[in-house]
Amino acid sequence: MIEFFGPVVPLLPLLFVALAGLALMVVDAFVKTGAELAMGTFVILALGAGLALGLWDVPVTAESAALLGRWAAADKLALFIDVAVCGGAALAALLAGGYLREHGLERGEFYVILIFSTFGAMALGRSNDVLTLFVALETLSLGAYGMVAFRRQSPRAAEGAMKYFLLGSFASAILLYGSALIYGATGHTDFPSIAAAVEAGDADLPLTLVAMALLLVGLAFKVSAVPFHMWTPDAYEGAVTPATTFMAVAVKAAVVGVLIRVFFVAFGDDMLTADAAGWPPAIAGLAAITMIVGNLAAIVQKSVKRMLAYSSIAHAGYILVGVAAAGVTGEGRGWDEGALSSVLYYVLAYTVSNVLAFGSLIWAGSRGKEAVSYEDLAGLGRRHPIVAVPFVLGVLSLMGFPPTAGFFGKYYVLQAAVAAGGGMVWLAVLLVLTSAIGAYYYLRVIVFLFMKQPEPGAPVAVPMRSWYVAAALVLSGYFVLRMGIAPGAYLDLALQAAQNLG
Secondary structure, eight states: OHHHHGGGGGGHHHHHHHHHHHHHHHHHTTOSSHHHHHHHHHHHHHHHHHHHHHTTTSOOOHHHHHHHTTTBOOSHHHHHHHHHHHHHHHHHHHHHHHHHHHTTOOOTHHHHHHHHHHHHHHHHHHBOBHHHHHHHHHHHHHHHHHHHTOSTTOHHHHHHHHHHHHHHHHHHHHHHHHHHHHHHHHSOOBHHHHHHHHHHTOSOHHHHHHHHHHHHHHHHHHTTOTTSOTTHHHHHHHSOHHHHHHIIIIIHHHHHHHHHHIIIIISOSGGGSOTTTSHHHHHHHHHHHHHHHHHHHHHTOSBHHHHHHHHHHHHHHHHHHHHHHHHHHOOTTOOOHHHHHHHHHHHHHHHHHHHHHHHHHHHTOBTTBOOOBTGGGTTHHHHOHHHHHHHHHHHHHHHTOTTSHHHHHHHHHHHHHHHTOHHHHHHHHHHHHHHHHHHHHHHHHHHHHHHOOOOTTOOOOOOOOOHHHHHHHHHHHHHHHHHHHOTHHHHHHHHHHHHTOO
């Protein structure tokens, strides 16, 4: 069967999602409710993730490498990102199946946009050329803008979408300018050829450094790193919560995947990883300020959704710690596979943990009686313990409490930073300190759930009834615990992806 598809076999998950998305557009014209579309979207994306896992041990032929290698990577990192992106997007589709119906927003275009944004995210994670990177990033971003503005009558949604669109356009322009400069400096646009030109001394080094900095700025915006995070709180708060979930998990996973590919494949030479002018110190600086600002800003938030937005910024900082550590400890054109695998494991752990937290927030409120602020959660754990349990598990995992996926995510990244030596130990210390700060606002959710009571006359959140949302919480909760109790298998997949990069 595999021989039938010939050299495009490595792209089967991507092609399947694209073709199934087109079919879903046709189905949308005939179904009466969005329930069928939600389930269809979940099945399509779950099959996309399964297809990526099915291709894990299938060798890439020379014909495939020759045809696709310049534009789209066919390594295990691409498959790993496919799994993370499709898995997170599939769970977001289930959340949408319950949320949109409950709040009278059930329109089929949401699921079509979700699928094609996922297609863009998958293509972004596979990008092996700055041209492919830009086209995939815009495919992903246009869908994300639309999902933020999906609640048409909401001024907050319009404001978030406009900020996201305008700042995203500037970031895309910066990234495109960096791409043009790297072509001028090396004469190439594909990552392996850029690396070869730098290694051979054929590149204009000052121009390459400027281009590298511009590409970092463009990607830092998409991953919500400080100081390029200004759009995140408003876009996350204004969007319908399933769209927020998708942006927090699938978009971040795809951008981390291409960030790894850009800096370890294209810019992995010793000259570009030097302490003085290389990218690891720059990424370490971004990680530090992102962890500090993200956690401190999250503390003062009254909206739980806005707190989770700043929390996602802080987690971007934790991920960047692992990226910086992998760059520092690599030698020659190599990279530290253990440090890189910690980043990939973190992405997977963060995906299921965030789906659990946002999904629990969705489940905690019904139409007109939503859970928005901390006060809305007061006493909910006592009145509805079955709703509070996944919420507690989600925030504990984001906090890094054992035995959850989030604990080992932070542990592996911390271990990578310490192993990198003196240049990264300060970053490891900062990670621990900022995580301790983060414990305050995560534990605050638990305090309000079980130890507070609603003020007299205050609105009381009433949980919705949706098996779609319940199914998403069961699935994400299972993986949060499974990855926390038996992390070895998932770390092994991450290590294989790191070893197979490039």
